[in-house]
Amino acid sequence: MNCLLGPAPVSAGEPGLWWALAVADGASPEGSASQQARPVARFEPSQTARIVREAPERLGVPADRIRWTAPNIGGLSAAWLSEGVRVARCHDLALAQRILRARPESVGGYAPVVDLPVEQPQDEASSALVGRAPAGQSSFFDAAELTGGPDASAPDVLQLAAELAAQERAASASTHPARLRLLLAAESQGALIAEEIHATGLPWRADVHERLLLETLGPRPAEGERPPRLQELAGQIASDLGAVDLNPDSPTSVLRALQQAGVQVESTRQGELQRWIEAGGRDREQRRRLLGSTLEYKRLARLWTANGWHWLDEWVREDRFHARYLVGGVVTGRWSAHGGGAMQIPSAVRSAVLADAGQLLTVADASQVEPRILAAMSQDEALAAAGSTPDLYREVAKQGRAAGTRLQDRDRAKVALLGAMYGATTGDSGALLPHLRRLYPRAVGLLERAAAEGERGGQVSTWLGRPSPSPDERWHRAVAQTGTRQDEARAATLRRGQGRFTRNFVVQGTAAEWALCWMGEIRRRLTEAGLGTRLVFFVHDEVVLHGPEPEAEQVRGIVQQAAAAAGRLLFGAAPVDFPLTVSSVRCYADA
DNA sequence: CGGTAGTGCCAC
DNA sequence: AAACGTGGCACTACCG
Numbered sequence: 001m002n003c004l005l006g007p008a009p010v011s012a013g014e015p016g017l018w019w020a021l022a023v024a025d026g027a028s029p030e031g032s033a034s035q036q037a038r039p040v041a042r043f044e045p046s047q048t049a050r051i052v053r054e055a056p057e058r059l060g061v062p063a064d065r066i067r068w069t070a071p072n073i074g075g076l077s078a079a080w081l082s083e084g085v086r087v088a089r090c091h092d093l094a095l096a097q098r099i100l101r102a103r104p105e106s107v108g109g110y111a112p113v114v115d116l117p118v119e120q121p122q123d124e125a126s127s128a129l130v131g132r133a134p135a136g137q138s139s140f141f142d143a144a145e146l147t148g149g150p151d152a153s154a155p156d157v158l159q160l161a162a163e164l165a166a167q168e169r170a171a172s173a174s175t176h177p178a179r180l181r182l183l184l185a186a187e188s189q190g191a192l193i194a195e196e197i198h199a200t201g202l203p204w205r206a207d208v209h210e211r212l213l214l215e216t217l218g219p220r221p222a223e224g225e226r227p228p229r230l231q232e233l234a235g236q237i238a239s240d241l242g243a244v245d246l247n248p249d250s251p252t253s254v255l256r257a258l259q260q261a262g263v264q265v266e267s268t269r270q271g272e273l274q275r276w277i278e279a280g281g282r283d284r285e286q287r288r289r290l291l292g293s294t295l296e297y298k299r300l301a302r303l304w305t306a307n308g309w310h311w312l313d314e315w316v317r318e319d320r321f322h323a324r325y326l327v328g329g330v331v332t333g334r335w336s337a338h339g340g341g342a343m344q345i346p347s348a349v350r351s352a353v354l355a356d357a358g359q360l361l362t363v364a365d366a367s368q369v370e371p372r373i374l375a376a377m378s379q380d381e382a383l384a385a386a387g388s389t390p391d392l393y394r395e396v397a398k399q400g401r402a403a404g405t406r407l408q409d410r411d412r413a414k415v416a417l418l419g420a421m422y423g424a425t426t427g428d429s430g431a432l433l434p435h436l437r438r439l440y441p442r443a444v445g446l447l448e449r450a451a452a453e454g455e456r457g458g459q460v461s462t463w464l465g466r467p468s469p470s471p472d473e474r475w476h477r478a479v480a481q482t483g484t485r486q487d488e489a490r491a492a493t494l495r496r497g498q499g500r501f502t503r504n505f506v507v508q509g510t511a512a513e514w515a516l517c518w519m520g521e522i523r524r525r526l527t528e529a530g531l532g533t534r535l536v537f538f539v540h541d542e543v544v545l546h547g548p549e550p551e552a553e554q555v556r557g558i559v560q561q562a563a564a565a566a567g568r569l570l571f572g573a574a575p576v577d578f579p580l581t582v583s584s585v586r587c588y589a590d591a
Numbered sequence: 592c593g594g595t596a597g598t599g600c601c602a603c
Numbered sequence: 604a605a606a607c608g609t610g611g612c613a614c615t616a617c618c619g
Contacts, residue, residue, distance in 0.1 A: 137607075272605070298600085306600080331609080332610095336609090337611075339611095341612060344602035344611060346600090369603095419607065422608045504608040505609090507611065
């Protein structure tokens with residue numbers, strides 16, 4: 001049972017009111033969506049949480065059978081959460097539309113009934129405004145509030161019903177309807193999860209973080225000044241390199257000073273400086289001493305600027321870091337994060353992530369997801385066999401040795417596989433590719449077909465059916481331009497680049513789908529078990545949960561079962577395992 | 592002066 | 604300097 005939420009139709013003459021519309025499951029016959037729909041409530045848009053609470057009784061349906069349907073569910077969910085209301089299932093019409101319209105011809109020529117752009121979650125400033133307004137409004141209603149007067153262009157609930165029907169027809173018309181429906185459900189569930197993670201927040205001890213900063217950088221400096229330790233290092237660099245007016249924050253300035261001091265590098269990157277030191281032979285120690293202060297400055301300056309006092313002021317409130325995720329924010333379907341750099345919390349500050357008293361953090365990290373995904377997608381039996389062991393790379397090396405290839409050890413196996421998925425052509429991984437192809441023709445074949453499609457300018461899809469974006473008009477023009485040798489070189493470079501993108505897209509995107517299903521399964525199981533433990537953080541293939549210590553053992557089991565269930569959801573009787581590293585700890589840094 | 596490209600580093 | 608995928612973010616240098 002779908003329950004649609006949206007503005008009353010203009011014809012009803014109820015401006016400013018919303019309706020809840022019950023729509024039976026399954027694709028409705030064309031054009032009859034509104035006839036099958038039954039209005040079950042009319043209410044102020046600030047009352048959606050109440051409507052959600054009352055719905056099971058009004059509809060005579062258990063709460064977990066109701067699929068709440070609206071564009072940008074995240075905005076609604078934020079209001080529901082603030083009133084302690086959590087829903088089991090939803091369908092986000094905007095997120096679904098973004099997936100379906102990316103390649104209409106593969107979903108029966110889907111055309112949106114109404115345009116439903118995916119909205120960014122509000123930043124802190126505008127959510128403060130929303131905080132003064134009655135809770136429970138959808139984001140487009142907020143927009144109307146802020147600009148004064150109702151938004152006449154906001155689609156009404158009957159239009160939304162027609163859109164839902166169009167989306168269901170599109171899913172049915174796709175090559176793999178069940179997979180696409182799973183993707184739309186998982187993406188929608190993601191919107192709920194992202195909002196819940198944001199609302200709950202990752203435990204973050206500001207005092208511990210501040211002590212760390214004090215110990216490594218010295219006391220907090222006045223605004224516009226460097227911390228003492230960095231100031232000291234700046235002086236040290238200047239004297240080591242014999243450059244008086246050196247600005248250590250300016251790569252140009254540092255590079256000039258380095259070159260004048262006889263350091264033969266082309267950039268100031270850490271890796272290149274390290275390589276120069278290592279290349280020093282007998283002089284290595286001397287070189288290390290010469291660049292020591294520069295390298296140390298870079299390390300500490302990064303901590304200061306990215307996760308220093310400013311970051312703490314801005315992003316940590318009452319010992320919680322509230323990560324803002326954008327579901328499907330990356331073209332591949334990965335989540336991105338907005339604000340606070342949630343997807344790049346460096347290991348250096350994870351010691352400030354500490355469970356509350358009596359609680360534990362359960363941290364689960366999925367190992368080697370992408371090669372396992374590749375094995376499952378390509379149904380490459382040999383790679384799948386490697387993927388059914390805890391260390392896929394080690395097993396690949398074993399098979400490589402047995403077959404007499406150059407994939408002799410774990411490191412080479414890893415470099416070869418990662419290189420194949422990224423489209424490396426040079427160096428070790430390029431040289432190992434033929435060996436990998438010999439061992440795993442189906443897996444490498446899948447990657448090479450995806451790359452070829454990209455080079456042609458075509459689209460590829462993930463396992464569940466998320467299409468890659470088409471290259472834009474400029475790309476096509478540039479690729480068609482082959483008048484001169486330079487044109488041809490440029491066209492070839494662009495084609496290869498697009499090929500690398502589509503090659504990686506299928507694997508990265510399918511891995512993101514697995515992770516989405518994993519989290520969805522975790523969420524469902526936590527709810528069904530009635531636990532107080534919550535998801536509080538997510539980074540691509542890692543989840544963090546926070547909850548009462550006595551629940552931890554059960555939670556570890558749930559996280560494990562959810563990973564296996566995600567594998568089965570995507571690939572059926574999964575030919576590969578998705579092993580996790582799971583631990584329950586007081587401190588994130590100890591996981 | 593604000594916008595933006597370039598640089599470099601963090602995460603996966 | 605690019606090579607080998609996806610991002611965010613902070614800083615400098617430069618441009619209109």
